[in-house]
Amino acid sequence: MKKTIAVLPGDGIGPEVTDAAVKVLQSIAMRYGHTFHLKHAEIGGAAVDQFDNPLPQQTIDVCEASDAILLGAVGGTKWDANPAHLRPEKGLLNIRKHFGLFANLRPVKAVPALLSSSPLKEEVAKEVDMIIVRELTGGLYFGEPKRRSEKAAVDTLVYTREEIERIVTQAFEIARTRRGKVTSVDKANVLETSKLWREVVEERKAAYPDIEVEHMLVDSAAMKLITDPRAFDVMVTENMFGDILSDEASVITGSLGMLPSASIRSDGFGLYEPVHGSAPDIAGQNKANPAAAILSAAMMLKHSFGLDTEAAAIEKAVMGVLEDGYCTGDLAGNGKRVVSTDQFVTKVVEELEREFVSEHIMYS
Ligand code: NAD
Numbered sequence: 001m002k003k004t005i006a007v008l009p010g011d012g013i014g015p016e017v018t019d020a021a022v023k024v025l026q027s028i029a030m031r032y033g034h035t036f037h038l039k040h041a042e043i044g045g046a047a048v049d050q051f052d053n054p055l056p057q058q059t060i061d062v063c064e065a066s067d068a069i070l071l072g073a074v075g076g077t078k079w080d081a082n083p084a085h086l087r088p089e090k091g092l093l094n095i096r097k098h099f100g101l102f103a104n105l106r107p108v109k110a111v112p113a114l115l116s117s118s119p120l121k122e123e124v125a126k127e128v129d130m131i132i133v134r135e136l137t138g139g140l141y142f143g144e145p146k147r148r149s150e151k152a153a154v155d156t157l158v159y160t161r162e163e164i165e166r167i168v169t170q171a172f173e174i175a176r177t178r179r180g181k182v183t184s185v186d187k188a189n190v191l192e193t194s195k196l197w198r199e200v201v202e203e204r205k206a207a208y209p210d211i212e213v214e215h216m217l218v219d220s221a222a223m224k225l226i227t228d229p230r231a232f233d234v235m236v237t238e239n240m241f242g243d244i245l246s247d248e249a250s251v252i253t254g255s256l257g258m259l260p261s262a263s264i265r266s267d268g269f270g271l272y273e274p275v276h277g278s279a280p281d282i283a284g285q286n287k288a289n290p291a292a293a294i295l296s297a298a299m300m301l302k303h304s305f306g307l308d309t310e311a312a313a314i315e316k317a318v319m320g321v322l323e324d325g326y327c328t329g330d331l332a333g334n335g336k337r338v339v340s341t342d343q344f345v346t347k348v349v350e351e352l353e354r355e356f357v358s359e360h361i362m363y364s
């Protein structure tokens with residue numbers, strides 16, 4: 001298979017974890033006979049520095065000419081005082097909006113080898129297997145008016161029926177491929193947008209009689225995510241609730257550095273990026289956990305290219321390295337062997353090779 005992938009490393013640990021994902025993609029290409037044409041482009045603070053724009057036109061052009069986008073992370077203190085249009089985060093919001101990537105899929109799966117690394121008790125964290133379906137191109141992030149004066153500031157929370165329908169439908173479809181349960185998270189006891197959200201979920205569920213549906217208020221969901229995370233299968237929610245709840249859910253796995261994501265639209269095109277940010281506190285130190293970026297690349301192979309076997313091989317290789325007791329500093333403790341970002345990736349690539357050889361070469 002021949003595919004073009006736009007690679008947007010961004011800022012902080014973004015380039016380190018993106019390099020890691022690229023090494024894994026190269027290994028997959030070599031072993032499974034694919035051609036991945038990687039096209040590098042700037043986004044975020046790196047793009048502000050070079051082009052005075054967090055999402056320059058040339059980056060959009062590269063992405064438009066690609067089959068999928070792999071992104072690292074954006075942001076950093078250097079740009080924190082910039083006006084809104086020159087903030088790295090604006091580049092990320094703009095690329096999501098430009099490509100209509102309304103569905104952000106954030107799977108959260110407990111890793112057996114990391115159960116002792118989670119701050120949650122093992123019996124609470126074990127066997128968690130859920131996915132947060134976060135609406136990504138609406139809500140408070142994009143609503144107008146959005147402005148500030150000396151004395152006040154305004155952000156607008158707006159959702160149209162159509163925006164809610166398409167994300168809720170996506171969640172129902174995903175639930176059909178899983179355990180068949182959707183938890184819709186809102187604040188319908190206070191917010192008008194949430195009341196509309198709940199109505200739409202109730203309407204859509206008629207088309208999915210096989211799916212169990214529950215509504216949960218976001219404050220209560222935040223609590224339940226920590227006390228009883230196995231109660232969730234598919235959680236669907238609006239943009240900001242999904243942002244916050246997914247960072248919270250990452251503690252189940254032991255580290256934010258474990259959570260991948262896919263931002264997709266209906267035709268299979270997608271942007272794949274870790275849930276975490278640019279981690280300025282550890283940037284440039286070869287310490288970042290590359291698992292989230294590597295697993296995001298696996299999501300790309302599966303969702304955008306239909307390469308399920310290759311995606312599964314990557315997941316298995318990452319889990320294998322963790323089971324062998326290796327991890328990066330964010331997961332240190334409990335007798336684990338802490339390795340650098342580079343060493344972790346080397347181990348994943350070795351594991352991929354071992355798997356490939358055992359599946360494709362037979363002795364008799
Ligand atoms: P963050 O996710 O960057 O970091 C939070 C904590 O988690 C830090 O202690 C960091 O060291 C740790 N961490 C994150 N990813 C890790 C990894 N792969 N390996 C090991 N440790 C990891 O969040 P923050 O510190 O609140 O934000 C820093 C910057 O990142 C801000 O500018 C923010 O706007 C930006 N940000 C970007 C994205 C994105 O690009 N998608 C997401 C979140 C935050």
Ligand code: IPM
Pocket residue numbers: 075089092093243275277
């Ligand atoms: C994320 C990030 C972004 C978001 C920021 C950097 C704009 O936190 O991808 O989770 O809030 O969507």
Ligand code: MN
Pocket residue numbers: 243244247275
């Ligand atoms: Mn976030």
